[in-house]
Amino acid sequence: MYDVVVVGGGTAGVAAAYTAAKSGLKTLLIEKKIHLGGAITSGLVLPVMNAGKSEINRDFYDDLVKKMSEFGAQIDFQGNNGWFNPEVLKIVLDEMLSAAGVEIRFLTSVTKVEVGFDNNIKSLELRSELLLENINKIYSHNNSDMLRGADPKQLLECIKQIDGYNNSEEGNCLLECVETRYVIDATGNCDVGKICGCNFIENETQPVTLRFIMSGVDMKKFAEYLRSVDSDKEVSPIEKIDGCIHLSTAYTWDKNSTWALRPIFEKAIAAGDLTLEDSNYFQVFTVAGCDGALAFNCPRILKDLDISDSKAVSEALIEARGSIMRLANFCKKYFTGFEKAYISNIADDLGVRVSRRIEGRYLYTERDLKEGKRFENPVLEANYPIDVHSSEQDGSELKKVGYYQLPIESLMSADINNLFVAGRCLSADFKAQAALRVQQSCFSMGEAVAKYIRNLIS
Ligand SMILES: Cc1cc2nc3c(=O)[nH]c(=O)nc-3n(C[C@H](O)[C@H](O)[C@H](O)COP(=O)(O)OP(=O)(O)OC[C@H]3O[C@@H](n4cnc5c(N)ncnc54)[C@H](O)[C@@H]3O)c2cc1C
Incomplete structure (x- = not known):
């Protein structure tokens, strides 16, 4: 408990x-x-x-x-x-x-929730994804020392799953039940609430973003370049901390804002290096302890996305990665300091x-x-x-x-x-x-x- x-x-x-x-x-x-x-x-x-x-x-x-x-x-x-x-x-x-x-x-995630007549959660059924290697280990050591002393109920569940392994996609998981006095749903999407059948507020959405990082940026050169094109310290602050240059800058396609980087984006769109959609939101930040790395708060995907629709999410991910490639090439071509830069990380989750x-x-x-x-x-x-x-x-x-x-x-x-x-x-x-x-x-x-x-x- x-x-x-x-x-x-x-x-x-x-x-x-x-x-x-x-x-x-x-x-x-x-x-x-x-x-x-x-x-x-x-x-x-x-x-x-x-x-x-x-x-x-x-x-x-x-x-x-x-x-x-x-x-x-x-x-x-x-x-x-x-x-x-x-x-x-x-x-x-x-x-x-x-x-x-x-x-x-x-x-591990929650598959089932037991709610009592008093409207309290009593227990959660958990599903643990295990590596095939571990399952095989348990399987081949069945009746061996490794399983001695294990909870018999859990063991039974475990063996049931393993027996089904070859025939079932569900096979590489173990189920377990835990009892608790309180539950905090911090899944972002309220997954536990959904399983419990709770009511929700679901109205307007905001665009999602797949963020990425470029490394190998010559920050000194990029900072000098930024200073030369954008003197607005609110938009493009630059600071030296612990011997490293840190900075941030931004651009959006909104016409009601003035952005020093606008002519550069317009030139890239006219040359076919970026699509208009690629340019809808652009924001970068240096990363603490990673000299030469810039984290991008883009590309922002403009479709209204139902994030429980796997087909739509998959299409959005593919579209976003295409946009990341264009944005990275754009930076290398148009910004001083990016000559040797490369994509070093792409987020493993959509930003919702x-x-x-x-x-x-x-x-x-x-x-x-x-x-x-x-x-x-x-x-x-x-x-x-x-x-x-x-x-x-x-x-x-x-x-x-x-x-x-x-x-x-x-x-x-x-x-x-x-x-x-x-x-x-x-x-x-x-x-x-x-x-x-x-x-x-x-x-x-x-x-x-x-x-x-x-x-x-x-
Ligand atoms: C593109 C974008 C840019 C943003 N920019 C900023 C910014 O610059 N600065 C800022 O302060 N905020 C920013 N935000 C907002 C902020 O980052 C998020 O709103 C906040 O981090 C959400 O926190 P959370 O705990 O609700 O969800 P998350 O941090 O997403 O945590 C949810 C966790 O639950 C796990 N999970 C999900 N479902 C299950 C399940 N069924 N079982 C088990 N685990 C599960 C996930 O793997 C994850 O670890 C931004 C958000 C986005 C999307």
Whole structure:
């Protein structure tokens, strides 16, 4: 029996599991991939956007920044200390969560949820993807020392699966049932809520992005080039930190904005080096501890995408990778400093800004956010703007707002008593979610939910 099972070891999930285990709760973390970090590591989403300096539920984030700095994988750029190296983050999260006492289960997801008549989750059925090699090992050692002392129920399940292995696609998995007092759904898409049959808020979508990194950029030359074409320090800040040049720059196809890089993009489109769609959004950031690496917050795919439609997602991935190739060649041809640059990483997950959101005990609205409404149990205090990416030219918005709070009730399922959510699948309307989805806020949500559960238990 666990006190809490956190499903999804991404941005909000790691903060939730870390906080829960550190406060003494028996905590299991279920992650379907082979590493933690979610959008940050799988999606190469960096840096953490500055969402203000509030002190509410920032312990995990502060510990993370400290540990990343010890690993030489973090910098403070223009007053934002959330510039990370995403590969090292995987190692740091393993260490932090293991040291806190979290039991981590990779390659695992939830297949079934048992909900009692009292509307409480009793248990979760887990499916663990195992390597064929491991299954063969168990199979060939059947009745051997390796299986002595194993739970007979689990063993039976295990053997059933192995026997079916040759004939069934489902064969390379083991099923296991775990009991828990509380569940935190931090899957981004609210997968546990979906299995439980919860109600959702599903309305407008934002374009998805497949991010990538180019390495081998001569940053000194690129910085000089940027200075010569764009003197606007708001758009193209450049700073020397620990002997390395760090910078960022951006361009969008929106006509209502003035961008110094516009003539360069227009020239590339006219020459057939880029399509108009390739140029819809372009943003780059240097990466902490990776001299010569630039992380791209593009290409943004303009279709309205149902992320549960595997055919549509597959087409989007293929389209995005084609666009990545064109963008990389464009940089090499048009920007000084890219002569020896190459694509070094492509995200292994599409970056999804918004999808299924839980119907919670409180639906947080754009109005609450704009009015800075105060709550009895605030989860976070932030000032990140309403940031809506649109598929239409001139349709995007980035609206500055003052400080706002989010109540814990927006992270509680309205349907299931012991189900909480954390991260971008919170109970918020479209515009409010467009501000709250950033990483700093997701970390706070995870931490706050874990603290709330600890108080319920103690
Ligand atoms: C393109 C893009 C750019 C962005 N740019 C920025 C930025 O620059 N700065 C910023 O602060 N924010 C940015 N954001 C927002 C932010 O990164 C995300 O909203 C936030 O990280 C989401 O956190 P999460 O915990 O909800 O989900 P995630 O971090 O995606 O975590 C979900 C985790 O659950 C796992 N999972 C999913 N389903 C299951 C399942 N069924 N079983 C087990 N595990 C499962 C996933 O593998 C993943 O690890 C951006 C988002 C996108 C998409």
